[in-house]
Structures are given as C-alpha cells and as structure tokens.
C-alpha cells in the first residue's frame with residue numbers, strides 16, 4: 001500500500017506523519033496523534049461521534065482519509081478549552097445542564113454545536129434540535145443536550161453584550 005506524508009495543523013500545533021493512503025482521519029487523530037477525545041462509533045457517517053472541524057467546518061472524521069487533511073487546519077475536542085483551568089462556554093453549559101451520561105457522543109456534539117453557535121447566536125429550540133439531528137445519543141433523550149446548547153447560547157450572548 002502506498003504511503004504519503006501528511007502535514008497538518010491540529011488545535012494550533014503542526015504535525016507531520018507518513019500514513020497509508022487509506023488511513024481514516026479518525027484513526028490518524030486517535031492512533032497517530034494520540035488525540036483520543038474524538039470517538040468512533042459507527043465508522044460509516046451515521047452517529048456523528050467522530051465530528052471534528054476541518055478549516056472551521058464540522059466533518060465526520062470517519063468519512064475522510066488522513067491525506068485529505070494535508071495542508072489544512074483541524075480542531076478536535078482537546079483544543080476547545082482555552083486552558084487547563086477554563087472550559088469552553090459550551091462545555092460549561094453541558095456540565096451545568098447535565099447534558100451527558102456516558103459521554104461517548106459528547107465530543108462530536110460539542111464539535112457540532114460550537115460552529116453552530118458561532119453562526120447562530122440566538123437559536124430557537126427547533127433550530128438546536130435540527131442542528132443536533134446528525135448526532136446520535138443513546139443515553140440522554142436529548143432534552144438536557146438541547147437545554148445545554150440554549151444555556152450556552154444565552155451565556156455567550158451575555159458575555160459579548
């Protein structure tokens with residue numbers, strides 16, 4: 001199998017690795033870079049657990065090859081918190097609204113909701129539910145996740161007012 005050098009930036013840090021052409025981006029992040037915060041559930045684009053940002057847009061890392069990240073910028077859940085002492089406002093809202101149980105889906109949901117809230121600072125509940133529709137959670141029944149996203153939006157609006 002042919003191999004390729006991939007140069008990419010993840011959470012602001014540059015990485016260069018030689019990978020097999022068919023290595024999935026999700027496996028690259030987890031196995032090559034040790035960024036295991038990105039979870040892999042279905043491995044075929046259905047559950048959303050593996051969502052990361054590619055040049056700022058949410059993508060399913062199980063549907064991309066590592067080589068497709070060459071020369072581009074990735075963001076994973078490990079890069080969300082601004083420091084070890086401070087969480088991202090969406091993470092804080094998830095904690096405060098009890099929006100996770102096992103947590104398997106959480107990283108993918110956070111990486112979907114952060115760009116959603118950047119583009120829509122005052123979403124309705126229906127808009128939040130629509131934005132969450134590609135992320136499966138087997139534990140929570142979604143209500144607390146919706147509450148957390150609305151709480152995060154409210155806090156982020158207050159902080160920027």
Ligand code: FES
Pocket residue numbers: 039040041042043044045046047048049050051060061062063
């Ligand atoms: S693991 Fe990628 S969408 Fe489910």
Ligand code: FES
Pocket residue numbers: 099100101102103104105106136137138139140
């Ligand atoms: S909290 Fe368990 S799958 Fe969502």
